[in-house]
Amino acid sequence: MSANLVLVLNGPNLNLLGSREPEIYGHDTLDTIAVMLEDQATALGLEIDLRQSNHEGHLVDWLHEAGSRRCRAVILNAGALTHTSIALHDAIKAIPVPVIEVHLSNPQAREPFRHHSTISAVARGSICGFGAQSYALALDAAARLRQ
Secondary structure, eight states, X not given: OOTTEEEEEEOTTGGGTTTSOHHHHOSOOHHHHHHHHHHHHHHHTOEEEEEEOSOHHHHHHXXXXXXXXXXXXXXXXXXXXXXXXHHHHHHHHHSSSOEEEEESSOGGGSOGXXXXXXXXXXXXXXXXXXXXXXXXXXXXXXXXXXX
């Protein structure tokens, strides 16, 4: 059991943070976010494992891993897969670990196709629109979850 481990999973194109549409996603890179979260996790008595993949199957496998390891929580920024992936929806439903959906931007303030999330209905909660701070807010929420 990994009661203090929080997996931070990032989907397609998030490896391009800092250079991809900074007017929407900000100037922070995924590495910058990782350092911020490591410092915060230490202060909260947690460990994080931050991962990124452009492949849906990797995210599904990592969600299954979180379930089998009984992690404290998963923070998931599925990127564009948020709006299309029934596989991620089903993987979240299948695990006993709370998943916190995160977005840097506010999808509701963007194009209509971004208004629907396949993940929100099965996530413990969603945090969006606060840039890199969305991750920090999610980690704080993960620390406060009861086991």
